[in-house]
Amino acid sequence: MPKSSTPTRLAVRKTYKLYVGGKFPRSESGRTYLVDGDNVALASRKDARDAVVAARAAQPKWAGATAYNRGQVLYRIAEMVEARRAEFKALGVSGAEVDAVTDRWVWYAGWSDKIAQVAGNANPVAGPFFNISAPEPTGVVGVVAPPSLLGLVSVIAPAVVTGNTVVVVASNPQAAITLAEVLATSDVPGGVVNILTGSGAEIAPWLASHDDVNALDLAGIEDADLATELERAAAGTLKRVLRPVSGVDYTEDPGTGAMTALLEIKTVWHPKGF
Amino acid sequence: MFEYAPAPESRSIVSLAPSYGLFIDGEFGEAKDTFKTINPATEEVLTEVALAGPEDVDRAVAAARRAFESWSARPGSERAKYLFRIARIIQERSRELAVLESLDNGKPIKESRDVDLPLVAAHFFYYAGWADKLKYAGFGSDPRPLGVAGQVIPWNFPLLMLAWKIAPALATGNTVVLKPAETTPLSALFFADVCRQADLPPGVVNIVTGAGDTGRYLVEHPDVNKVAFTGSTEVGRQIARSVAGTGKRLSLELGGKAANIVFDDAPIDQAVEGIVNGIFFNQGHVCCAGSRLLVQESVAEELLSSLRRRMATLRVGDPLDKNTDIGAINSRAQLDKIVELSEIGSEEGAERWSPPCDLPDRGFWFAPTIFTGVTQAHRIAREEIFGPVLSVLTFRTPAEAVEKANNTPYGLSAGIWSDKGSQILAVADKLRAGVVWANTFNKFDPTSPFGGYKESGYGREGGRHGLEAYLA
Numbered sequence: 001m002p003k004s005s006t007p008t009r010l011a012v013r014k015t016y017k018l019y020v021g022g023k024f025p026r027s028e029s030g031r032t033y034l035v036d037g038d039n040v041a042l043a044s045r046k047d048a049r050d051a052v053v054a055a056r057a058a059q060p061k062w063a064g065a066t067a068y069n070r071g072q073v074l075y076r077i078a079e080m081v082e083a084r085r086a087e088f089k090a091l092g093v094s095g096a097e098v099d100a101v102t103d104r105w106v107w108y109a110g111w112s113d114k115i116a117q118v119a120g121n122a123n124p125v126a127g128p129f130f131n132i133s134a135p136e137p138t139g140v141v142g143v144v145a146p147p148s149l150l151g152l153v154s155v156i157a158p159a160v161v162t163g164n165t166v167v168v169v170a171s172n173p174q175a176a177i178t179l180a181e182v183l184a185t186s187d188v189p190g191g192v193v194n195i196l197t198g199s200g201a202e203i204a205p206w207l208a209s210h211d212d213v214n215a216l217d218l219a220g221i222e223d224a225d226l227a228t229e230l231e232r233a234a235a236g237t238l239k240r241v242l243r244p245v246s247g248v249d250y251t252e253d254p255g256t257g258a259m260t261a262l263l264e265i266k267t268v269w270h271p272k273g274f
Numbered sequence: 275m276f277e278y279a280p281a282p283e284s285r286s287i288v289s290l291a292p293s294y295g296l297f298i299d300g301e302f303g304e305a306k307d308t309f310k311t312i313n314p315a316t317e318e319v320l321t322e323v324a325l326a327g328p329e330d331v332d333r334a335v336a337a338a339r340r341a342f343e344s345w346s347a348r349p350g351s352e353r354a355k356y357l358f359r360i361a362r363i364i365q366e367r368s369r370e371l372a373v374l375e376s377l378d379n380g381k382p383i384k385e386s387r388d389v390d391l392p393l394v395a396a397h398f399f400y401y402a403g404w405a406d407k408l409k410y411a412g413f414g415s416d417p418r419p420l421g422v423a424g425q426v427i428p429w430n431f432p433l434l435m436l437a438w439k440i441a442p443a444l445a446t447g448n449t450v451v452l453k454p455a456e457t458t459p460l461s462a463l464f465f466a467d468v469c470r471q472a473d474l475p476p477g478v479v480n481i482v483t484g485a486g487d488t489g490r491y492l493v494e495h496p497d498v499n500k501v502a503f504t505g506s507t508e509v510g511r512q513i514a515r516s517v518a519g520t521g522k523r524l525s526l527e528l529g530g531k532a533a534n535i536v537f538d539d540a541p542i543d544q545a546v547e548g549i550v551n552g553i554f555f556n557q558g559h560v561c562c563a564g565s566r567l568l569v570q571e572s573v574a575e576e577l578l579s580s581l582r583r584r585m586a587t588l589r590v591g592d593p594l595d596k597n598t599d600i601g602a603i604n605s606r607a608q609l610d611k612i613v614e615l616s617e618i619g620s621e622e623g624a625e626r627w628s629p630p631c632d633l634p635d636r637g638f639w640f641a642p643t644i645f646t647g648v649t650q651a652h653r654i655a656r657e658e659i660f661g662p663v664l665s666v667l668t669f670r671t672p673a674e675a676v677e678k679a680n681n682t683p684y685g686l687s688a689g690i691w692s693d694k695g696s697q698i699l700a701v702a703d704k705l706r707a708g709v710v711w712a713n714t715f716n717k718f719d720p721t722s723p724f725g726g727y728k729e730s731g732y733g734r735e736g737g738r739h740g741l742e743a744y745l746a
Binding site: 067068071072075103106107109110111112113114117118128130256270271272273274 | 351354355358396399400402403404405406407410411412672673695696697699700701703720721737738
């Protein structure tokens with residue numbers, strides 16, 4: 001019995017659904033699975049396909065936004081993560097990890113208008129030509145995320161900062177969907193990040209073989225045979241594949257490799273002469 | 275021209291104290307002497323500002339030195355977050371700062387609101403991101419800050435020049451003592467308040483207001499490791515002499531006499547807009563202004579008649595009116611200089627023209643002016659006027675255009691107008707200028723380095739290259 005004479009207020013619980021195209025739909029399959037007492041959406045093949053459609057639709061405009069604008073949006077994400085620190089902690093994410101997540105968004109926010117200055121250049125070709133090489137996003141990236149929140153952010157941020165859009169399969173549903181709520185309130189256009197909760201092993205093959213996915217990040221795949229199978233399926237449309245690396249320490253300086261792996265270099269020639 | 279109803283921006287968003295002290299070690303403090311700063315559009319006194327003497331500069335440099343140790347030792351990611359905070363606060367206070375800038379400087383609110391302030395915030399945002407990425411910038415695996423930077427800035431873009439100086443210095447781990455121009459000290463003092471709002475550690479940024487002597491004390495101070503100056507070529511020369519043998523690093527962004535070259539295949543209407551923007555933007559108080567128009571002979575007549583028609587639609591007047599295209603000249607001294615050089619232009623035989631133009635009775639004003647029939651020997655073709663005065667020369671061949679464009683001791687910027695890409699790139703290759711705009715003019719971006727060849731100075735501000743001036 002509560003000490004007070006008024007009845008204890010009953011809490012309103014959150015429903016954890018998918019995050020696709022800027023909205024929070026249930027799985028079209030109607031399936032859920034039980035995680036820490038919550039019934040969370042279990043994404044299906046059809047959800048993955050819907051998410052790819054949303055990611056593709058959002059990609060040209062996101063890539064066409066100025067780098068400055070994308071940087072501002074990523075910085076806004078950092079502000080919103082910081083504001084939800086308590087909520088992430090209540091989900092079992094340590095304070096240090098939430099801080100690292102905030103700082104990771106800030107780090108990538110700063111890269112938006114610098115990666116081209118580090119990964120692009122003027123080429124002194126032997127002829128009267130102006131010749132520059134500059135990076136462009138590869139397009140839609142399918143991602144199987146590692147289980148930690150920092151791992152999840154460490155695979156999403158380097159993909160989207162340069163103008164890619166992503167379909168992410170996340171295995172830590174409550175934290176992942178709380179991150180989706182952060183994204184939904186940070187001026188990230190709908191469809192830029194799509195988060196499916198469920199089984200990487202079930203969803204990844206559909207992303208790997210999907211003709212409208214340009215790259216595949218297998219960071220969260222632990223089964224080496226499955227990774228090989230996925231890489232093989234990805235070869236159908238010659239997707240860029242980031243193989244899983246064991247024992248990644250996501251607290252370390254991420255470097256530029258995660259960004260450049262998802263960039264295409266475009267070289268432009270133009271003659272010079274009167 | 276049809277009349278526009280006045281659309282004045284309210285100045286009530288800016289609240290000015292009766293006097294301002296020096297910002298040293300995180301605190302505002304008084305100095306022995308003071309001076310007044312005025313609104314150049316009305317000659318009304320805005321407020322009184324401290325005049326820093328040698329002992330004040332000493333204190334400021336000492337505060338910067340004390341702050342340097344812990345500031346430079348902070349992880350780049352933490353310095354970054356201070357700069358992001360500053361960028362955000364500037365974004366939130368940008369309307370206030372824009373009005374303040376127009377009051378103290380005389381520039382149209384349209385420009386301070388739409389150009390200066392957005393660029394200021396963007397500059398801090400850009401360099402914030404570099405603070406924890408310096409090892410990727412191409413200046414070695416462990417680039418180090420220089421120490422205390424003494425920075426002296428001009429009056430034409432007061433807050434923007436402050437941003438160009440302070441953002442890269444702080445991102446790289448230096449601390450600064452900055453002296454704003456004598457006629458435009460206010461936005462730097464408001465920036466000091468922004469630093470306080472951001473909880474920036476005391477001493478990392480110090481602002482000393484004053485005149486030329488204050489700047490000289492700062493530049494010549496023995497405990498300053500880096501000098502950054504934007505201003506006239508003459509003062510730049512003096513500074514280069516004074517730092518000789520001291521081991522101080524120096525970057526200079528000085529005067530210009532940019533050629534804006536229009537070829538016969540250029541889209542005339544676009545070129546006219548670019549010429550107007552090139553010379554009348556910010557009253558022509560722009561070191562990279564397109565102050566020499568080089569137009570191909572075959573289209574000269576057509577272009578000039580179109581230019582005169584366009585100039586007649588320029589609105590000169592109240593800087594706080596949102597319709598104003600050309601505001602007040604920043605000071606009486608600058609107005610005198612523009613008047614004098616323009617008279618010399620007429621005396622030397624060039625033909626002067628301005629549209630009919632009512633100028634306010636009080637304040638400092640100069641109508642937009644062009645001189646035609648200018649030759650390369652004329653002083654108005656050689657000297658920087660730093661006002662809304664355009665000198666027009668003609669050419670017949672691309673080679674002649676390049677020859678004339680480069681015939682100046684300056685080398686800050688240039689413009690090229692042509693529909694032929696290969697011609698643009700070939701001409702750009704031959705121009706001795708640090709920034710070349712093609713089919714556009716006066717474009718600025720924090721990611722894009724800016725700075726001059728020859729006597730327009732050395733070092734670059736902005737972009738990845740802008741980091742180099744602050745790194746050992």
